[in-house]
Amino acid sequence: MVDFIQMNCPSCGGQLHAQRDMQKMFCMHCGTELILKQDDAGSLIPIKAREIQASTKLKEIHYSMATMDLLKSRIAELEEQVKQIRCIFLEYYQTIYTSAWNRKYFRDYEKENKLPVNMENLYANYFDTWDDYIERNIPGYTTPSELIEFSHFIARPKYKQDKYIETILMILEPLPPLAEELKSKKAQLNAILEQTIEQGG
Numbered sequence: 001m002v003d004f005i006q007m008n009c010p011s012c013g014g015q016l017h018a019q020r021d022m023q024k025m026f027c028m029h030c031g032t033e034l035i036l037k038q039d040d041a042g043s044l045i046p047i048k049a050r051e052i053q054a055s056t057k058l059k060e061i062h063y064s065m066a067t068m069d070l071l072k073s074r075i076a077e078l079e080e081q082v083k084q085i086r087c088i089f090l091e092y093y094q095t096i097y098t099s100a101w102n103r104k105y106f107r108d109y110e111k112e113n114k115l116p117v118n119m120e121n122l123y124a125n126y127f128d129t130w131d132d133y134i135e136r137n138i139p140g141y142t143t144p145s146e147l148i149e150f151s152h153f154i155a156r157p158k159y160k161q162d163k164y165i166e167t168i169l170m171i172l173e174p175l176p177p178l179a180e181e182l183k184s185k186k187a188q189l190n191a192i193l194e195q196t197i198e199q200g201g
């Protein structure tokens, strides 16, 4: 014997008969698509399918927004850490600057990478406003990947004798994992943004 349950359509109020194991039905009076949900007491209640879809979509959007906020704050945190490392690196350059021949690897790096800016000149010309320069983009010494490349460059055996290299490498050492995480968090954020745009369209 099939167990029928009586209920009323939430759209037109018409009487419905549903089987206990049904999950979905159409109202025979008004045709509204209904989803049958069990309430806390275990009895079936009919809900308009359209409302469920709307609230599910809303939940998805809220979830995406919360995830995006988390990603954004982590990205800001990582970017701040990268910026701090860069500041320490540029400040340390002032120490190196006073010792003439040690800057050879900077010159070599700039030459090999055909950089439009020369750190040495930059520092010589703007000695008084060096702090401003730390805030600016110095080609070859700004992005995490540039700084990582520089650290690989100076790790070459021919510069091994230089007493400052070890400290520079130590300053730049935390960059690779930070850059890696930054890249993946940005990719995640972009993926969610693209998804949100698709949903909205």
Ligand SMILES: [Zn+2]
Binding pocket: 009, 010, 011, 012, 013, 014, 027, 028, 029, 030, 031, 032
């Ligand atoms: Zn109905």
